Amino acid sequence: MRKRLKSIARALAALALLACLSGCSVPFADTLLSFRAEHLTAVMEEEGEMARGQSEEIIRCLTEGDKEGLAALFCPRVREGEDFSRQLDAAFDFFRCETYIKAQVQEFCGGGESVDGGERTAWYLSPEITYIEILQQTGDDPEDLADRYYGVRYFWQVTDAGHPDLEGLHHLDLALLNTDQAVEIGTWAWTED
Numbered sequence: 016m017r018k019r020l021k022s023i024a025r026a027l028a029a030l031a032l033l034a035c036l037s038g039c040s041v042p043f044a045d046t047l048l049s050f051r052a053e054h055l056t057a058v059m060e061e062e063g064e065m066a067r068g069q070s071e072e073i074i075r076c077l078t079e080g081d082k083e084g085l086a087a088l089f090c091p092r093v094r095e096g097e098d099f100s101r102q103l104d105a106a107f108d109f110f111r112c113e114t115y116i117k118a119q120v121q122e123f124c125g126g127g128e129s130v131d132g133g134e135r136t137a138w139y140l141s142p143e144i145t146y147i148e149i150l151q152q153t154g155d156d157p158e159d160l161a162d163r164y165y166g167v168r169y170f171w172q173v174t175d176a177g178h179p180d181l182e183g184l185h186h187l188d189l190a191l192l193n194t195d196q197a198v199e200i201g202t203w204a205w206t207e208d
Contacts, residue, residue, distance in 0.1 A: 066142035090183030
């Protein structure tokens with residue numbers, strides 16, 4: 016009996032392989048691939064919208080000098096860190112905006128999620144602001160302005176059902192482009208479980 020089942024299984028596998036190689040499509044496979052493509056497109060669009068909104072808020076906080084607003088974007092666990100206030104002050108000393116010109120936000124970003132029973136339990140994104148162009152006073156004369164281009168990368172825990180105190184920004188890198196000058200705000204706040 017087992018030999019007969021194995022023979023039938025091999026014959027079915029051979030037929031399926033032959034159908035695939037000959038160009039015949041399997042309707043279920045086409046439907047599954049189409050569903051997966053639609054799902055991935057929807058996820059990428061949702062991530063893009065979320066990252067764009069968060070990036071625009073970071074740009075607003077930096078260009079308007081809103082320290083409290085930027086601090087509020089970080090997760091509670093990071094804000095409670097002993098170096099957080101110092102890092103925040105250093106970032107605003109580093110990024111002195113006299114006039115905001117424009118910015119470019121990366122449309123797609125890396126990220127990941129955890130799903131349990133069809134429900135998203137954790138979701139993180141790692142967006143990038145390609146550049147923020149500003150005018151910055153370079154000397155004692157208020158008319159002495161120069162263009163500066165800054166890049167921003169950050170890690171954002173959008174949701175974490177098991178640890179709501181981890182929801183928010185964890186880490187932000189702010190770099191003066193085409194130089195080795197940069198500052199960091201935050202830390203990687205992970206749980207042990």
